[in-house]
Amino acid sequence: MTGGMMFKGTQGPWRFEEYQDAISETSVRVVGANGEIVCDSEPYYAHALDPKNGPLIASSPELLGALVDFTSLYPTDIHYDKDSLVGRARAAIAKALGEQK
Numbered sequence: 687m688t689g690g691m692m693f694k695g696t697q698g699p700w701r702f703e704e705y706q707d708a709i710s711e712t713s714v715r716v717v718g719a720n721g722e723i724v725c726d727s728e729p730y731y732a733h734a735l736d737p738k739n740g741p742l743i744a745s746s747p748e749l750l751g752a753l754v755d756f757t758s759l760y761p762t763d764i765h766y767d768k769d770s771l772v773g774r775a776r777a778a779i780a781k782a783l784g785e786q787k
Contacts, residue, residue, distance in 0.1 A: 698718065
């Protein structure tokens with residue numbers, strides 16, 4: 687990622703995978719580059735993963751990086767309307783980085 691912004695969560699790339707759990711049932715999870723589990727479909731997790739959301743969750747680091755690169759093409763000293771493409775992209779970046787006010 688460029689632009690001086692740094693994601694503080696589990697570093698990407700993330701991958702979405704199926705695996706056999708302890709009782710031989712198929713479960714799904716998103717795993718970070720370092721092997722850390724980002725989220726899982728196991729019911730003992732506070733926020734279990736819906737398998738339909740896994741691919742989107744797994745692509746989050748790459749999407750964030752692309753938005754950061756995209757917005758770096760636009761001057762920061764110009765105000766962009768919150769509904770403009772640049773304004774929406776910057777708001778999404780702020781939300782992802784926990785900087786949303």
